[in-house]
Amino acid sequence: MARNNDLAFSDFTAGEKVRIAALTVRMAKRGLADDGTDRVDTSDLKARIERIENQARKRIAKGK
Numbered sequence: 001m002a003r004n005n006d007l008a009f010s011d012f013t014a015g016e017k018v019r020i021a022a023l024t025v026r027m028a029k030r031g032l033a034d035d036g037t038d039r040v041d042t043s044d045l046k047a048r049i050e051r052i053e054n055q056a057r058k059r060i061a062k063g064k
Helices: 015-035 043-063
Strands: none
Touching: 015 043
16 A cells, blocks of 8 residues: 655644745745746755655654
């Protein structure tokens, strides 16, 4: 049976939630600064969010 690897927002700690929210705001700010050329790079911020998600997955897997 396949296991679902999706995370719910409740799976994150309070600190992780704050960090994800702050990174999301920074991504939005960069997007608003775009002058229509679509050359805004948010891959660094996306990678940081993915690392936080992976930490949460590891913590959940270890706890179960």
